[in-house]
Amino acid sequence: MRVIPVIDLKGGVAVHAVRGERERYRPLRSRIADGADPLHVTRAVRDALGVDELYVADLDAIAGGAGHAETIAALAREARAMVDAGATTAAGVARLLELGAARVIVGTESLPSVDAFRALRAERPDAPLVVSLDLRAGAVLSPAPALAEAGAAAALERLADAGAREAIVLDLARVGSGEGPDVALIAELRARVPDVELLAGGGVRDAADLRALADAGAAGALVATALHSGAIGADELRALR
DSSP: OEEEEEEEEETTEEEEOOTTOGGGOEEOOOSSSSSOOHHHHHHHHHHHHOOOEEEEEEHHHHTTSOOOHHHHHHHHTTSEEEEESSOOSHHHHHHHHHTTOSEEEEETTTOOOHHHHHHHHHHSTTSOEEEEEEEETTEEOOSOHHHHTSOHHHHHHHHHHTTOOEEEEEETTTTTTSSOOOHHHHHHHHHHOTTSEEEEESOOOSHHHHHHHHHHTOSEEEESHHHHTTSSOHHHHHHHO
16 A cells, blocks of 8 residues: 655645635644645655655646746655646646656546547657546546546546546545545445556545555555644554555
8 A cells, every 4th residue: 555645735835735625725734844845844754754655736737827846846856756737738748757757647627538638648658647536525527528427437437448547536525624535436446447556535534544445446545634643654654564
């Protein structure tokens, strides 16, 4: 089970995400890092927990703004970073790879169509792409009707057919909620789309949630609040390896 710390960037700082309601996001407060400087937080998490992967969401870029290229480049020098900055084109993917991203996330929240992902996969067949199946309370978030009007499993099947081989299953309604992850959905997706490696995001509270996700078929999980609150520490992570 891979445990991947999350850095959500907004206004140049690391923020605490709450149910995907981005207007409510405030600078991060953590037991293992002082302040909300993204680079400092990344180093503190890496050193305290012994993890070398990182999930970075540039929320300003996803919203259509300029984003934080220098910060992404700095974070990519500290950890193997998978980055969501709203990229859905070959040029956007190339830009993030040039900044040092280990993998580029293509989120359904930004993806205009399934064919757009198919074309991207064809144009950049060797690019390290990860689809993010962006959900809110189980419903797919996307401007593409073929995804937004489908259930999560059907949407992932369509993306797999278009070339997806790894997917984050991210329910924004569960992020920062303390409600626990949607283990049943992970199990359903594992059964329906067995060729796609799954990473679960949203709601992880403790090591028991991580074990439940692993049992359901997740290869890893994105975690933020439980790491910064101390609910999951180095000892728990060592026990999962």
